[in-house]
Amino acid sequence: MKRTALITGANKSIGFETARQLLSLNYSVYIGSRDAEKGLKAVEQLKSEGFEDVDMLQIDVTDAASIxxxxxxxxxxxxQLDVLVNNAGIPGVMPxxxxxxxxxxxxxxxxxxxFGVVQTTQAFIPLLKKSDEPRIVNVSSDLGSLGNHTNPxxxxxxxxVTGYCSSKTALNAFTVMLAYEFRDSKFKINSVNPGYTATDFNGHTGYKKVEEAAEVVVRYAIIGADGPNGKFFSDYGETPW
Incomplete structure (x- = not known):
């Protein structure tokens, strides 16, 4: 049976490229988008590239009713839902x-x-439980690592960056707790740092390309039964909490 993935915030940037790469691996992909029009444009773009098994799912992760x-x-x-990629995120107002x-x-x-990740994950857990290999990837950042922040x-x-960094630290904690809860199941739940990528998120100041960033996300979205659970990864390997 063809595997199905949902990616939140997937109408552009890393989420969009993650969708493209999963489609290339023969997954059926739902583009989660707060803005329906932008989501449909993303679907149209992917279909113009020859990908057929892609659709849009309108979802605002800050709105319980929408979720x-x-x-x-x-x-x-x-x-069933085989892969949930919690990719939607914001940097917040600086400084x-x-x-x-x-x-x-x-x-x-x-x-x-x-909170958006928590309530989205909880809403889709029943559908993920129907998969024989459910995977959850929480898109985090190495800026959420307390180990890094205390290492000169x-x-x-x-x-x-207090708000953004601490939100990713909290997200990592959720990964640990959820992975522990499902430790004796077929779930694999991990935090993934795609790296400093050139996107609208940072005014395209990042040094990585979206293709490189998405590859890291996809790597842990498709892990096998012997793959890690409750870990934090970057492109260079395991990252300190």
Whole structure:
């Protein structure tokens, strides 16, 4: 049976390229997009490249009603969900100094990067449980690593973006807790750092191409039964929490 994947925030950048690469591996892919029009344009682009088994699923990860509607819609279309890639995320308003970041900015960042992932994952767990090899990839960042942030030799040691970094730290904690909960099942749940990639997210200042970043995400979306669970990975291997 053909495997099915859902990628949130997949109408552009790393999410879009992740969709393209999974389609190339013969997955059926749903483009999760908050904006339906942008999602449909992404689907049209992929179909113009020769990929047929791709569709759009409208989902706003900050809106519980939208998430549950999306889960109900997908449940009516597929027998199971094999891969969930929690890719949707925002950087927040800059700067984000710890002593000055506003509660509004902090909450907005966490609503998407943390709470959005938690409620989206919970809504799709029933459909994932129907898969014989369910996979969850939480798209994180090495900026969420407390090990890195306390290591002066870390390349980005001086990048202390309070809201964004702490939201990814919280996301990593969720990965650990969820992976432990499903440790005796067929689930494989990991955090993945795609790396500093040139996207709209950072004004295209990143040094990696989206193709390279998506390859890291896909690597852990398609891992076999002997693959890792409850770990944090970058393109260079395991990353400290």
């Amino acid at each position: 549950h509607a999306a889960a109900a819609e997908l449940t009516g279309k597929v027998a 984000q100094n710890a002593s000055e970041i506003t509660q509004e900015n902090l909450r907005n960042i966490f609503d998407t990067n943390f 030799d870390y390349a980005h040691f001086d990048v202390k």
